[in-house]
Amino acid sequence: MIEISKAISGYLILQGAVLCFIASIGVLRLPDVYTRNHAASKGATLGVMSLLLGVFLYFLMVEGHFNSRVLLGIAFVFLTSPVAGHLIMRAAYNTKVPLWENSVQNDLKKKNAGDPERTSHPRIRDK
Amino acid sequence: MKRTNLKTNDLILQTTVNIVFFIIFIFSIYIFFAGHYTPGGGFVGGLLTSSAIVLLLLAYDVKTVAAIVPFNFLKVAAAGLLIALATGAGGIFYGEPFLKHAHGPVHFPLFGEIELASATAFDLGVYLTVVGVTMTIIQTIGETE
Numbered sequence: 001m002i003e004i005s006k007a008i009s010g011y012l013i014l015q016g017a018v019l020c021f022i023a024s025i026g027v028l029r030l031p032d033v034y035t036r037n038h039a040a041s042k043g044a045t046l047g048v049m050s051l052l053l054g055v056f057l058y059f060l061m062v063e064g065h066f067n068s069r070v071l072l073g074i075a076f077v078f079l080t081s082p083v084a085g086h087l088i089m090r091a092a093y094n095t096k097v098p099l100w101e102n103s104v105q106n107d108l109k110k111k112n113a114g115d116p117e118r119t120s121h122p123r124i125r126d127k
Numbered sequence: 128m129k130r131t132n133l134k135t136n137d138l139i140l141q142t143t144v145n146i147v148f149f150i151i152f153i154f155s156i157y158i159f160f161a162g163h164y165t166p167g168g169g170f171v172g173g174l175l176t177s178s179a180i181v182l183l184l185l186a187y188d189v190k191t192v193a194a195i196v197p198f199n200f201l202k203v204a205a206a207g208l209l210i211a212l213a214t215g216a217g218g219i220f221y222g223e224p225f226l227k228h229a230h231g232p233v234h235f236p237l238f239g240e241i242e243l244a245s246a247t248a249f250d251l252g253v254y255l256t257v258v259g260v261t262m263t264i265i266q267t268i269g270e271t272e
Binding site: 069072075076079080083086087090094 | 135139140143146147150154
């Protein structure tokens with residue numbers, strides 16, 4: 001039983017580390033702020049949650065210690081990290097950071113079409 | 128950079144802050160009481176509480192937060208110092224040196240006997256002082272234009 005739980009928590013920790021690694025590669029490789037933020041907020045959130053779940057299972061099954069703070073940390077990361085990503089993205093869009101030149105869809109552009117304050121900047125352009 | 132007059136919709140931020148505020152606040156209370164046997168204590172607990180209030184300040188404006196948390200934080204800091212001083216001075220009345228702390232079982236009507244230490248009251252003073260000083264600093268900086 002202990003060996004099985006060690007294997008499961010080891011797998012979860014490895015999966016979390018690999019997901020964080022993939023997220024960091026995404027931040028390096030993707031072309032603009034929005035896609036980079038997409039990679040960072042999604043990949044790193046799931047990676048950190050897997051890591052914490054692995055740690056929680058290890059301490060529960062091997063050490064016999066129920067650590068509720070780690071569970072709270074999982075819930076907290078799940079709750080706050082996407083919101084942080086959303087706020088960064090919106091701040092970027094509102095300060096007229098341009099989309100990737102091959103982007104095909106900009107729904108906010110159409111939504112803000114009547115508002116000169118939001119559409120007057122030349123750097124945001126439709127495809 | 129040019130200040131934009133974009134009226135942004137803060138619904139997502141405010142809804143999340145409404146939930147997260149309570150998580151951080153309860154965690155800070157836990158950290159405060161866990162300080163005797165595990166890492167934590169008045170200082171970290173106070174910083175966590177003030178960070179929860181700062182999160183409210185980020186999501187709402189200063190007037191709303193002043194209505195939600197209606198404390199004069201300078202007085203909170205003063206009360207914390209007074210509590211710490213009083214627990215330190217408590218030892219003098221029993222013929223013991225200053226800051227001599229007492230502990231022992233106390234009987235409560237509902238909970239039964241609980242081991243209490245007067246160091247917790249000193250920690251409460253530290254907690255209130257940290258909350259008061261941090262919030263005073265942040266509110267003072269935030270109000271100047």
